[in-house]
Amino acid sequence: MNEEMSTIKDMPTNDMFTSGHGACAGCGMAIAVKNIMRILGENTTVYVPASCLIVISAMYPTSNFRTPYLYTAFENTGAVISGMKAAQRRRGISSTVVGLAGDGGTFDIGLQALSGAAERNEDVLYVCLDNEGYMNTGIQRSGATPFGAWTTTSPVGKVVAGKREFKKDLMAIVAAHDPVYAASLSIAHFNDFVKKVEKAKNKKGFRFLHVMTPCVPGWRSDTSMTVEISRLAVETGMWTLYELEDGEARTTYRPRTMLPVTDYLKLQGRFRHMGNDDIAKLQEWLCRKWYLHYGSEVEQPVCAVFEKPRPMRQSEEDHLHFV
Amino acid sequence: MKVKVISADHAVAYGAKLARTEVVPAFPITPQTLIVEQLAEFINDGEMDADFITAESEHSAMSIGIGASAGGVRVFTATSSQGLALMHEMIYAVPQNRLPIVMVNVNRSLGAGAGIWVEYNDSMAERDSGWLQMYVEDNQEALDAILMAFRLAEDRRVMLPVMVCLDGFILSHTVEKVEIMEQEEVDRFLPKYEPLHKLDPAEPMLINPIVPPEYAMEMRYQLDRAVDHSRDVIKEVDAEFAKAFGRSYGGLIDTYQMEDAEFAMLTLGTATGLARGIVDELRKDGKKAGLIKLRFMRPFPFKELCQATKGLKALGVFDRSASFNGGGPVHTEVAAALCNVPVMVTGHIAGIGGRDVTPDHMRQMYDVVERASKGEKVRQVTWHGLRGKME
Numbered sequence: 151m152n153e154e155m156s157t158i159k160d161m162p163t164n165d166m167f168t169s170g171h172g173a174c175a176g177c178g179m180a181i182a183v184k185n186i187m188r189i190l191g192e193n194t195t196v197y198v199p200a201s202c203l204i205v206i207s208a209m210y211p212t213s214n215f216r217t218p219y220l221y222t223a224f225e226n227t228g229a230v231i232s233g234m235k236a237a238q239r240r241r242g243i244s245s246t247v248v249g250l251a252g253d254g255g256t257f258d259i260g261l262q263a264l265s266g267a268a269e270r271n272e273d274v275l276y277v278c279l280d281n282e283g284y285m286n287t288g289i290q291r292s293g294a295t296p297f298g299a300w301t302t303t304s305p306v307g308k309v310v311a312g313k314r315e316f317k318k319d320l321m322a323i324v325a326a327h328d329p330v331y332a333a334s335l336s337i338a339h340f341n342d343f344v345k346k347v348e349k350a351k352n353k354k355g356f357r358f359l360h361v362m363t364p365c366v367p368g369w370r371s372d373t374s375m376t377v378e379i380s381r382l383a384v385e386t387g388m389w390t391l392y393e394l395e396d397g398e399a400r401t402t403y404r405p406r407t408m409l410p411v412t413d414y415l416k417l418q419g420r421f422r423h424m425g426n427d428d429i430a431k432l433q434e435w436l437c438r439k440w441y442l443h444y445g446s447e448v449e450q451p452v453c454a455v456f457e458k459p460r461p462m463r464q465s466e467e468d469h470l471h472f473v
Numbered sequence: 474m475k476v477k478v479i480s481a482d483h484a485v486a487y488g489a490k491l492a493r494t495e496v497v498p499a500f501p502i503t504p505q506t507l508i509v510e511q512l513a514e515f516i517n518d519g520e521m522d523a524d525f526i527t528a529e530s531e532h533s534a535m536s537i538g539i540g541a542s543a544g545g546v547r548v549f550t551a552t553s554s555q556g557l558a559l560m561h562e563m564i565y566a567v568p569q570n571r572l573p574i575v576m577v578n579v580n581r582s583l584g585a586g587a588g589i590w591v592e593y594n595d596s597m598a599e600r601d602s603g604w605l606q607m608y609v610e611d612n613q614e615a616l617d618a619i620l621m622a623f624r625l626a627e628d629r630r631v632m633l634p635v636m637v638c639l640d641g642f643i644l645s646h647t648v649e650k651v652e653i654m655e656q657e658e659v660d661r662f663l664p665k666y667e668p669l670h671k672l673d674p675a676e677p678m679l680i681n682p683i684v685p686p687e688y689a690m691e692m693r694y695q696l697d698r699a700v701d702h703s704r705d706v707i708k709e710v711d712a713e714f715a716k717a718f719g720r721s722y723g724g725l726i727d728t729y730q731m732e733d734a735e736f737a738m739l740t741l742g743t744a745t746g747l748a749r750g751i752v753d754e755l756r757k758d759g760k761k762a763g764l765i766k767l768r769f770m771r772p773f774p775f776k777e778l779c780q781a782t783k784g785l786k787a788l789g790v791f792d793r794s795a796s797f798n799g800g801g802p803v804h805t806e807v808a809a810a811l812c813n814v815p816v817m818v819t820g821h822i823a824g825i826g827g828r829d830v831t832p833d834h835m836r837q838m839y840d841v842v843e844r845a846s847k848g849e850k851v852r853q854v855t856w857h858g859l860r861g862k863m864e
Binding site: 192193194195197204205208209210211212213215216217218219220221222223225226228229230231232233234235236237238239240241243245262263265266269270 | 495496498524526527528529530532533534536537538539540541542543544545546548562563566570671672673674675676677678679680681682683684685688
């Protein structure tokens, strides 16, 4: 496919990630992978580390990928795809080598291999499918889990309720490697999604895509609400759509006004226990993040209760970071 | 053919170059560093056409190697000790996927009581991973082993990774005369690698899926059989190598003065050269001493040992690592191999943490074995060169 895809209408319907896989009803990750693979097409070579994706798509003797597909371990996506690409280059095969890793495999255990591949500017595409926890092993907390969320390792106890730390700013870490292209994606913003995957596919060098993939059992949400939750994440600032290209960062979608975080939280059982104090703490964190992403151009009436939005970092450092 | 005076680390780098290795993932660790430095120089000087990928850890080095080998190219890497331990998880992904990666492990002690000196407790810990594992005695054998290892690994009857182990510092940093073969000669012995499978969109396949209990057992059995099939291939490759280059190392084991021996030692690595000298001394005194050199720890030479020890009264087994269960790993395996052979087997642990194994230590070992051969009661396991008395 040489013509650039610009909207969902241009999407090919030739599935490289086929139906019949074992994902839960309403799985955000399956939606993301199906569409990423449609855009990447048949000339693609896939690596998947330990994750929900490997379990739902590669149970011997079956496979849901119609492309070459390798798995080995949890923490080595950045490394294995580097080796795959080197081999294909030497064998005269020019396919898109893509690693499809989860947030645990990227934010936490796989961070080192990710950094290695990014630092070497390997000609590969790294996709982080972020469902904000170790969902495959039974919903444990990861560095991507948001503040306040219940998981089985951040349980709602009598003394401590939910995760006490905020979500790691992975993209800032990726941006520090000065990648050719990096972008955050939402399955609720499909034209934006298509453009970014297409862009990442056509560039040479290290490319990184970060996709929010709601998890029905892990987030304690309704199977029909996956896309709506993704949409509300952007409207409340829990997720921001942006891209980093040739060293320039820009937001690719600006909400008209900031919605209160409770609009997002109330659809998910993982936040059900949160009291007013914790909600206010999360809201304040979001207000600061919002200001950094959108400046004061986008209205944030919900933040009026907080004295004034303070940048998370020193202003002179702002241009150095992609947040 | 050129002759160079080089260390074993440099010798294996020449081996990897002559083997036309295509991808070299690398992470430095003492005493392996000279290998990756030399390879980087070869590549940057344009003498070797390979992708040198500087990993950010040994775990990633092996992961890159797996990705590249699954992509259908010849892969060489090298590590040591802590690096091998960090790789451990990925070590297990290689044999089951039948990826013919060749790796040098420069033996160095592993874990606390930390040191950078030779001990075999790093590689011995990987002996049940499905990798074929060989130990070399000198720098020439180190180079030759790389070429034989690729021939063996890529043989369709085998298709397994090979770990070539060499003694840290004693070989890795000590120079010796090494013959460097001509590229054309090596090309004839080791043709271009043609993978059976590779990750190619033109022929999509899934490599390394999740395997449920319905299939996993058969896969492990196939791996067990492949390791077993390598026994014959090892002998063939040794014969082919001898034909091509005029040097033979004798397959799974090599023997010295074993024809009429009454007592003998079994050694591996550099201790073998020392033992050979002691056998000569003992023979001069009219004593019927012999020597078995263990070349392959995997596959373990059960049959060959039974044949080699026919007529022998006692065999001492040299171990450069302990199992912390009374003896050493080689001793345990030899004892198992010879359980139906009427020969007394004793264990001899020495050279731990890089301590020199001196001629005196080796004489003591032979002395214990000689006494055992005469029916005298001796220690089951002796630590030689130990300061103070054994319990």
